[in-house]
Amino acid sequence: METLQRALARLVTVLERGIFWFASALLLFLVVTLFCQVFWRYVLLQPLQWSEEGARFGLVWFSMAAACTAAIEGQHFVFRWATLLISPAARFWLRRAMDVLTVLVLLTVFKLSLDYLNLVAAQTATGVQLNMRVPYAAVSFGTLTLAIIFVAETLDALLSLRTGRVFSARELNETLIYGQLQAPSARKE
């Protein structure tokens, strides 16, 4: 069981590293593209035709990649105060139910995004002269990667019931945050 957990953790780590460097490269691309736009527009007085559209498409890819990194690190916005009222065991199963629901929704949107890619297959972006499937593929990439991350996290959590060990950074982060939120009442007790 623990071997499987370790394999899952390795998969998530490899995924996280890959996506982090991809997102970093995209961030650098945004900085360079927009700085070129400013330089060409204000210094060379020759505005670039492709920079604005290129940066916008870069942002869509960056958003999806950054959302995946944030998911692995447990950095997405979550409202936790209501679930503080239930027992840790009930909270564990509630989180798993939310994870399953999340995976189902993400896979549905992934399927829809593949259908949408067929719809835009014949379109070309005016500025960067790219086929529109390239920017729209960011949605397919983001939803599928997020679904994989949530599946791996759910499996890790379920396996942890047998092994007693948690490898998921998001789960460890959640435990830490709930510990901090419950600290005042714990101290009173």
Added chain:
Amino acid sequence: MGIAMVAIFLLLMLLGAPIALAIMIPGVLGIYFSPGGEGLLLVVPQQLFLGVNSFQLLTIPLFVLAGTLMAEGGIARRLMDLAECTVARGRGGLGAATVVSTMFFHGISGSSTADTAAIARVTLPTLKDQGYPVPFATAVLAAAGATATLIPPTIDLIIIGVVANMSIAGLFAGGLIPAVINGIGLISTVVYLSWRRSYGRLQMTASLRQMFIAFVKAVPALFMIVIILGGILGGVFTPTEASVVAVVYGFLISFFVYRDLKLHMLPAIFRSTILLSGGVLFVIASSSVLTYAMTINQVPQSLAAALNEYASSPWLFLLLVQILFFFIGMIMDGLPALIITMPILTPIAVAHGIQPIHFGILVEANLALAMAHPPAGTCLYAACAVSKIPFEKVIVPLIPFLAVLIVTLLIITYVEKFSMFLPQLLHLT
């Protein structure tokens, strides 16, 4: 259908689903169950794409990156040194300098939490040395960090501009005078309480020469404010262009002038930018799906009709909005709250004769208040993390500052001129 979508969103949020998913799911269901809905489902990926395919939204990762570069690059320390030399005279002077430097640094970084943490790291040891109790000093930092969120280039104002279709430059200009009002309120409170409780030293600590040196060292940092504010408000740059100039300039002065920034620090700076931007941008993409579903189900129109029935006067409408955001601010982070509510509430506010920029600023002032107090107070937690004390200890010293911010919030809400004077003067409305 509208009520069902809101109910599903609230239920999922309460059950602990990620907010982005709690927004997306009722959006997908709202589209599916609308007339001709099954055929419309293909707009879900399209809306996710369009939600972030925005030139203005590029400012979010870029200003976050610029702020993180400068927080790590020693700019906060130079600004605090200058504020200490010039403002920190007499009892409460150092507390006042903390408020001033927090506001100046926000004018560069654009992120309240990063701002609070950066200034807290620099000022807390000196505040302790001068006899300010740590809970009081932490309360000053939390309140100053929260109220500085009205100072451009704040991320919240960019989001309000994008989702509610307002001029971002106009919002930046509109936030300045309310921020000064809040700042004056906080400084007065710090000085009054310090005199009453004998916090801080009486004697002046800096000579003219020291002041000059501190000023010279802070000039590159202060020039950043000129680039950002002068560039945007003067109509030279768009906010997006200003954000990339801020990144490049911030990197150059932190790396080559102050030399506090090292290349090995860049991956951590990138990671922090990616984590913060990822959470925010995915909520924006998801909210685009929900906004589409609400529009085709005519939810904004129904809500406007209901609000018109109960709040016929602008005065009452604004009061209801402030109460609503006060409670929203107590339960959830301000950014998702803005993304969900502003596209719906802004047209209703305009129908009541309220200027959109004024509306954006008064909502932001309200959410700024929420950043200073628990349970959702990110600035409070950032200050507590640096001072290493539990937030419960800060609540009592925080109360006078919150009271002052509530009074200034009411002034900003009902005196429109404070928000609209600069945007009108600069023709940014």
